[in-house]
Amino acid sequence: MKYGAEVNALVTQSAASIASIRFSAHYYRMIQDHRPYYIKRFLHHFERWYTDHFISPQLEELGPDHCMMKPWNVKVHGKHIRIKNSVHIVTTPDRKVSLSTWSFDEHQGHINLGDNVLLCPGVRLDSASTINVGDNCMFAAGSYVTDADWHDIYDRSRPVGKTKPITLAENVWVGDGAIVCKGVTIGKNSVIGAGSVVATDIPENSIAAGNPAKVVKQLDPERELVTRSKIFDDVQKLDKDMDEIDRMMLQPNSFIGWIRSKIAPRRGD
Amino acid sequence: MKYGAEVNALVTQSAASIASIRFSAHYYRMIQDHRPYYIKRFLHHFERWYTDHFISPQLEELGPDHCMMKPWNVKVHGKHIRIKNSVHIVTTPDRKVSLSTWSFDEHQGHINLGDNVLLCPGVRLDSASTINVGDNCMFAAGSYVTDADWHDIYDRSRPVGKTKPITLAENVWVGDGAIVCKGVTIGKNSVIGAGSVVATDIPENSIAAGNPAKVVKQLDPERELVTRSKIFDDVQKLDKDMDEIDRMMLQPNSFIGWIRSKIAPRRGD
Amino acid sequence: MKYGAEVNALVTQSAASIASIRFSAHYYRMIQDHRPYYIKRFLHHFERWYTDHFISPQLEELGPDHCMMKPWNVKVHGKHIRIKNSVHIVTTPDRKVSLSTWSFDEHQGHINLGDNVLLCPGVRLDSASTINVGDNCMFAAGSYVTDADWHDIYDRSRPVGKTKPITLAENVWVGDGAIVCKGVTIGKNSVIGAGSVVATDIPENSIAAGNPAKVVKQLDPERELVTRSKIFDDVQKLDKDMDEIDRMMLQPNSFIGWIRSKIAPRRGD
Numbered sequence: 090m091k092y093g094a095e096v097n098a099l100v101t102q103s104a105a106s107i108a109s110i111r112f113s114a115h116y117y118r119m120i121q122d123h124r125p126y127y128i129k130r131f132l133h134h135f136e137r138w139y140t141d142h143f144i145s146p147q148l149e150e151l152g153p154d155h156c157m158m159k160p161w162n163v164k165v166h167g168k169h170i171r172i173k174n175s176v177h178i179v180t181t182p183d184r185k186v187s188l189s190t191w192s193f194d195e196h197q198g199h200i201n202l203g204d205n206v207l208l209c210p211g212v213r214l215d216s217a218s219t220i221n222v223g224d225n226c227m228f229a230a231g232s233y234v235t236d237a238d239w240h241d242i243y244d245r246s247r248p249v250g251k252t253k254p255i256t257l258a259e260n261v262w263v264g265d266g267a268i269v270c271k272g273v274t275i276g277k278n279s280v281i282g283a284g285s286v287v288a289t290d291i292p293e294n295s296i297a298a299g300n301p302a303k304v305v306k307q308l309d310p311e312r313e314l315v316t317r318s319k320i321f322d323d324v325q326k327l328d329k330d331m332d333e334i335d336r337m338m339l340q341p342n343s344f345i346g347w348i349r350s351k352i353a354p355r356r357g358d
Numbered sequence: 359m360k361y362g363a364e365v366n367a368l369v370t371q372s373a374a375s376i377a378s379i380r381f382s383a384h385y386y387r388m389i390q391d392h393r394p395y396y397i398k399r400f401l402h403h404f405e406r407w408y409t410d411h412f413i414s415p416q417l418e419e420l421g422p423d424h425c426m427m428k429p430w431n432v433k434v435h436g437k438h439i440r441i442k443n444s445v446h447i448v449t450t451p452d453r454k455v456s457l458s459t460w461s462f463d464e465h466q467g468h469i470n471l472g473d474n475v476l477l478c479p480g481v482r483l484d485s486a487s488t489i490n491v492g493d494n495c496m497f498a499a500g501s502y503v504t505d506a507d508w509h510d511i512y513d514r515s516r517p518v519g520k521t522k523p524i525t526l527a528e529n530v531w532v533g534d535g536a537i538v539c540k541g542v543t544i545g546k547n548s549v550i551g552a553g554s555v556v557a558t559d560i561p562e563n564s565i566a567a568g569n570p571a572k573v574v575k576q577l578d579p580e581r582e583l584v585t586r587s588k589i590f591d592d593v594q595k596l597d598k599d600m601d602e603i604d605r606m607m608l609q610p611n612s613f614i615g616w617i618r619s620k621i622a623p624r625r626g627d
Numbered sequence: 628m629k630y631g632a633e634v635n636a637l638v639t640q641s642a643a644s645i646a647s648i649r650f651s652a653h654y655y656r657m658i659q660d661h662r663p664y665y666i667k668r669f670l671h672h673f674e675r676w677y678t679d680h681f682i683s684p685q686l687e688e689l690g691p692d693h694c695m696m697k698p699w700n701v702k703v704h705g706k707h708i709r710i711k712n713s714v715h716i717v718t719t720p721d722r723k724v725s726l727s728t729w730s731f732d733e734h735q736g737h738i739n740l741g742d743n744v745l746l747c748p749g750v751r752l753d754s755a756s757t758i759n760v761g762d763n764c765m766f767a768a769g770s771y772v773t774d775a776d777w778h779d780i781y782d783r784s785r786p787v788g789k790t791k792p793i794t795l796a797e798n799v800w801v802g803d804g805a806i807v808c809k810g811v812t813i814g815k816n817s818v819i820g821a822g823s824v825v826a827t828d829i830p831e832n833s834i835a836a837g838n839p840a841k842v843v844k845q846l847d848p849e850r851e852l853v854t855r856s857k858i859f860d861d862v863q864k865l866d867k868d869m870d871e872i873d874r875m876m877l878q879p880n881s882f883i884g885w886i887r888s889k890i891a892p893r894r895g896d
Contacts, residue, residue: 142622145625146624146625147625148625183700183720185452227778227783229777233535240496240531243582244584245586246584247584266806268552268553284806286568298838300838301568308781312781315784315785356683356684358684358685411891412892417894418894451721452721453721454719502803508767509765511834513852514800515853516853539821553822555838569837
């Protein structure tokens with residue numbers, strides 16, 4: 090079926106998400122990095138420091154091996170937000186990432202992210218009850234998860250309205266610009282196509298797409314699924330490898346050359 | 359029907375819209391505000407002054423009890439834009455709010471917003487003929503209303519193309535990221551689900567969702583609808599109450615403590 | 628058919644796209660321009676210089692008659708990006724335009740834009756194989772074209788995943804916020820409605836809309852199609868005409884008056 094065959098294409102992480110895969114030697118072919126090794130290293134440490142100093146205190150929990158790119162674009166509002174280990178958050182100045190919980194009357198929002206979660210630019214999670222996200226889930230650029238209506242349907246002056254928890258099991262992958270609505274459960278490994286609007290439960294090992302989203306394909310149960318956790322099997326080795334690749338690749342770069350590439354770029358740079 | 363039951367969930371205001379509900383004592387549980395009372399008061403007055411000085415002259419009419427958060431992110435282009443009383447506009451630097459009318463040949467855009475309208479971050483209204491928005495309408499984050507094609511289908515070099523007025527009756531609620539197209543009329547009280555694309559008329563008291571949007575549920579005609587106007591029944595009392603709550607809640611805050619919370623935030627702040 | 632009749636409305640360029648039509652005398656009625664002639668001229672030349680100096684070297688090819696508004700908001704990543712003549716790129720600070728190609732293992736992205744292409748604010752093109760865009764294509768605000776999944780469906784730790792070239796024939800017009808997925812071919816002159824998600828081929832001379840996108844209408848084969856190329860028939864005359872209109876329209880403006888309109892705007896300005 091053409092539609093089924095093509096639906097994979099629906100799942101499209103933003104380019105920026107790729108930038109987060111700082112774990113591949115091939116990364117370096119992607120774009121020529123003119124920074125000297127020590128500049129890149131300094132910026133990396135500065136981002137870590139910023140995250141520990143400014144973002145982490147706003148969270149109830151943040152696993153130690155976090156990686157937030159431009160963490161000043163991560164906007165946290167409210168309490169009861171927990172992020173386990175090895176989260177990756179990619180941001181841009183024009184597409185910040187927002188995690189918000191709200192307290193009104195008897196309602197209290199909670200956001201719980203498992204290990205190895207990926208959040209791409211423009212992702213928003215808004216909770217007035219609970220959003221549970223399993224290990225290894227991926228959120229493509231501009232996707233939006235909300236467990237409430239934010240206004241009562243019959244009393245528009247009253248905030249929050251209906252709210253019902255959302256559960257994303259492990260390895261769920263939410264496509265570019267997709268919306269996941271209140272009360273939805275998505276089973277493990279399932280994939281939500283780009284631009285989909287999910288208002289009903291999606292079973293595990295499925296690919297769902299459309300507005301409203303429907304299951305359009307099943308994952309092949311015979312095939313093994315390698316999850317995002319594979320990247321983080323041995324974080325210390327990973328960091329050491331990355332550092333060595335950086336050292337090797339950026340070794341030819343000079344400070345002057347980097348500045349030159351910024352103020353007088355040349356074709357082929 | 360599961361789909362019908364869940365469709366309410368589609369209507370999801372962005373978190374930021376909630377921030378606009380500065381009219382609930384419960385607001386204060388949402389996020390701890392470390393600002394001293396006089397700092398908050400000053401910023402509030404500065405936003406009002408900015409709106410009166412820079413935004414209001416760009417509009418043909420702006421009701422006195424406006425409330426624009428970070429009004430420097432409100433972008434107004436063109437003439438014939440009227441906003442009645444008690445508008446609430448919420449913006450963020452990465453999701454500005456844009457109101458635009460265009461003049462080409464015989465075409466002239468008009469935007470008319472009724473009382474108590476709510477515009478959330480990223481909302482865009484583009485008119486080449488007329489967009490009429492009734493009292494108490496709410497636009498969730500990223501929603502888009504346009505009464506023209508902007509290029510002629512058969513003459514791509516010619517601007518505007520087909521254009522036909524849009525009418526949203528009172529109490530219409532447009533969900534997150536939804537698009538309302540030229541010539542559409544939406545009846546009073548109706549709700550448009552998140553991510554919907556509305557290209558045909560929607561009757562009153564309906565909930566519509568999907569792309570293309572279809573009516574998926576009716577509002578219960580037996581139940582009374584409380585509209586957004588309830589918030590603004592007595593604006594003077596509202597402002598006085600808000601001020602007293604601010605004074606009470608922010609009274610313990612010191613200037614030093616506020617600065618500390620900015621430069622050295624602590625878990626539990 | 629109501630749906631067919633209204634579907635044109637789906638195709639909605641953002642207002643900002645209109646701003647790019649700097650080629651119509653009527654433009655000037657749109658918004659009163661208070662800048663003195665020489666200020667406007669200087670800014671125009673500065674944008675051209677910026678594009679030639681900073682953007683062009685990042686591209687393999689850029690036709691000489693380019694026009695990028697606020698080109699510092701154009702983000703180019705990766706190699707093998709070619710743009711032919713008379714491209715128009717409109718940006719805003721909160722909706723940058725992004726062109727990205729990626730190299731992983733055997734994959735190498737390519738983006739090829741024909742003559743007279745229009746890219747509006749927030750447009751993203753992401754390639755891991757090839758995106759071919761014909762002459763006179765138009766991309767409305769926030770539309771997204773991606774020729775890859777960016778993660779393998781069965782190995783989530785592996786970047787790029789499935790990738791298959793995309794071809795947009797000449798005069799294709801992609802609506803506001805629409806998404807075009809990997810492997811898709813769209814025939815010449817066809818129009819993709821706002822908010823559509825295109826995962827299957829669309830034949831020529833069609834209007835397609837919805838998620839998933841389906842053909843909802845045919846263009847009338849009897850009617851001649853005037854393409855965007857008409858605007859650029861004689862670029863030198865166009866530039867000369869534009870300059871003369873500017874000189875005439877902005878002649879009454881003084882530097883002091885311009886500054887006054889910025890710091891103390893008045894209704895009717």
